[in-house]
Amino acid sequence: MFRAHTAAQRESPNTAAALVVAVALCALVICSTLYQCLSSSRTPILAVEFRSLSAYAGRFGDCAEMVVPRRYPAGAKIKFPMKISLGADHAGYVLKDHLRDALIKAGHIVTDHGTGGPESVDYPDFAAAVGRDVAGGAADRGILVCGSGVGMSIAANKINGVRAALGVNPDEVALTRHHNDANVLTLGARFLETSQADELVRIFLETAFDGGRHERRVEKISLLERK
Numbered sequence: 001m002f003r004a005h006t007a008a009q010r011e012s013p014n015t016a017a018a019l020v021v022a023v024a025l026c027a028l029v030i031c032s033t034l035y036q037c038l039s040s041s042r043t044p045i046l047a048v049e050f051r052s053l054s055a056y057a058g059r060f061g062d063c064a065e066m067v068v069p070r071r072y073p074a075g076a077k078i079k080f081p082m083k084i085s086l087g088a089d090h091a092g093y094v095l096k097d098h099l100r101d102a103l104i105k106a107g108h109i110v111t112d113h114g115t116g117g118p119e120s121v122d123y124p125d126f127a128a129a130v131g132r133d134v135a136g137g138a139a140d141r142g143i144l145v146c147g148s149g150v151g152m153s154i155a156a157n158k159i160n161g162v163r164a165a166l167g168v169n170p171d172e173v174a175l176t177r178h179h180n181d182a183n184v185l186t187l188g189a190r191f192l193e194t195s196q197a198d199e200l201v202r203i204f205l206e207t208a209f210d211g212g213r214h215e216r217r218v219e220k221i222s223l224l225e226r227k
Contacts, residue, residue: 080107082205085139087113087126087152092145092189095197099143102198108205111139127155127164134183135161142184143201149188156184160225163218167200177207179214 084103088096093115103110113129115121123146133139142164144152149166156164164184165176176182185204187197209215 079140081109082140083109083111083138084205085111085113085130085133085142086144087130087142088115088145088189089121089123089126089147089152090115090118091147092152092187093117095187095189095192095194096143096145098194099145099197099201103201123151124155127152128159131156131159131162131164131184135159140183141205143204144184144186145189146186147188147190149186149191152186153184156186161222163221167197167204170199170203173200173203174207177204178210179217181209181214181218 086096086100086103096112097116100110100112111133113126113133115126123144127144130139130142130144134142142156142162144156144164146152153164153166156162162184163180163182164186165173165180165182166186166188167173167176173185176185182204185201187200189197192200
């Protein structure tokens with residue numbers, strides 16, 4: 001009995017040590033794997049997109065969809081250089097001229113429909129010119145600038161084939177491309193710094209359309225124009 005008890009006592013520390021080593025090895029493997037996943041990912045955490053909750057619960061539809069905007073660009077190939085049509089009214093021409101010069105410097109082919117000065121003009125005229133360029137294929141994208149960006153958006157969307165979206169912040173502009181395939185960006189010169197406008201335009205041009213279920217929805221928008 002004494003010898004058996006002594007042997008058990010000798011085995012107990014060895015077993016505990018083996019257990020500690022095994023746990024440490026498991027922790028090391030887990031940490032190493034996690035580090036490799038995080039370091040190899042090209043997409044930041046904010047870029048995660050949660051699709052329909054039906055993928056998890058199996059009983060919710062698109063009404064339960066929750067999306068965290070992905071960072072841009074989406075990764076698809078973007079045409080470069082682009083043919084870009086620009087227009088602005090008297091409240092937006094200064095910002096429009098700045099964007100025109102920056103786009104030309106970047107190598108894009110730019111059509112500037114004006115206006116070119118502070119004299120009062122009517123924004124629908126410029127929205128129509130840019131919208132027709134985009135809808136007719138003369139331009140790949142359009143950019144319109146007025147005081148708020150709202151009037152230009154309303155007017156441009158009266159042209160069949162135009163999907164104009166007001167640019168307010170980077171995530172919203174990215175989503176207008178990811179989900180809505182927006183082809184015209186409108187900007188409010190009274191509410192944006194030049195650097196902010198530059199960033200919104202960059203995102204608008206560099207972000208690809210996701211397609212998939214969004215393509216079906218965009219097609220339904222096109223059907224509304226034919227009714």
